[in-house]
Amino acid sequence: MAIKVLVTGGKGGTGKTFVATNLAYLAARKGIATLLVDADVENPNTWISLGASKPRRIATVYSYRPSIDESRCSLCGKCVEVCPAHALALIPGKRVLLIDTLCEGCMLCMYVCPQRAVNQLMSEVGWISVTRHGPLDVLVGELRPGERHEDLVVEKLLEYLANAEQGKELIVIDSPAGTRLVYKLAKRSDRYVCVVEPTPLSLNGMKRLMRFIDPRKTVGVVNKVGMAPEMERAIRTLFQELSIPWIEIPFSQR
Numbered sequence: 661m662a663i664k665v666l667v668t669g670g671k672g673g674t675g676k677t678f679v680a681t682n683l684a685y686l687a688a689r690k691g692i693a694t695l696l697v698d699a700d701v702e703n704p705n706t707w708i709s710l711g712a713s714k715p716r717r718i719a720t721v722y723s724y725r726p727s728i729d730e731s732r733c734s735l736c737g738k739c740v741e742v743c744p745a746h747a748l749a750l751i752p753g754k755r756v757l758l759i760d761t762l763c764e765g766c767m768l769c770m771y772v773c774p775q776r777a778v779n780q781l782m783s784e785v786g787w788i789s790v791t792r793h794g795p796l797d798v799l800v801g802e803l804r805p806g807e808r809h810e811d812l813v814v815e816k817l818l819e820y821l822a823n824a825e826q827g828k829e830l831i832v833i834d835s836p837a838g839t840r841l842v843y844k845l846a847k848r849s850d851r852y853v854c855v856v857e858p859t860p861l862s863l864n865g866m867k868r869l870m871r872f873i874d875p876r877k878t879v880g881v882v883n884k885v886g887m888a889p890e891m892e893r894a895i896r897t898l899f900q901e902l903s904i905p906w907i908e909i910p911f912s913q914r
């Protein structure tokens with residue numbers, strides 16, 4: 661059974677991709693059968709950092725979208741009332757308007773429509789891809805630009821991970837930015853690497869992460885040390901209070 665290490669940061673731009681990529685590649689170079697999982701689906705660029713060839717798509721992630729047949733619609737407004745995402749608006753006497761970017765694909769509107777005026781369409785929201793760099797296999801989740809269904813792409817990525825982890829000893833997961841989806845990945849992980857930079861936003865992100873990540877299974881990385889000594893002291897104090905061992909990476913403009 662492979663050990664899963666989630667590399668996370670509580671916010672974007674802390675350097676977690678740099679840490680995840682290096683950790684995975686060094687482990688693979690040492691002969692440990694390693695899989696790097698790029699779950700930063702809005703900006704999956706581990707393969708670029710590695711210099712690997714462009715990932716090959718192996719699956720498409722779909723979401724359901726409603727399509728309203730105006731010839732059947734009686735403008736009763738029931739679909740608008742039930743929509744949990746406020747993605748539908750009734751223009752009185754004219755039509756029902758779908759705000760595509762808000763739709764969550766739950767299809768409640770279809771179930772409540774008394775006229776059977778709502779049809780179900782499939783819409784492509786992302787992809788799962790694979791690539792390889794030397795001894796390191798890479799599994800990538802990618803959200804279609806402009807889409808907001810990161811959760812669907814991460815779900816699909818986890819499905820594929822179940823197969824891809826066969827024969828591996830170590831799985832390194834580069835988590836999405838922020839904390840919303842990290843919870844889902846944290847539940848499936850055995851160890852955590854928490855990468856922070858010396859900014860108030862990053863420190864707050866780390867505090868949020870610590871609400872659902874076990875500090876006893878966590879290693880800290882303070883990145884860009886030398887930029888803001890006061891913030892660095894605050895981060896060290898927090899790591900000390902939580903008994904989290906940490907390493908520091910000095911700031912470099914190169």
Ligand code: SF4
Nearest residue numbers: 743763764766767769
């Ligand atoms: S599919 Fe769900 S979220 Fe989308 S418009 Fe219908 S009810 Fe609203």
Ligand code: SF4
Nearest residue numbers: 733734736737739773
């Ligand atoms: S529930 Fe059906 S009939 Fe009523 S407004 Fe919506 S689409 Fe039209």
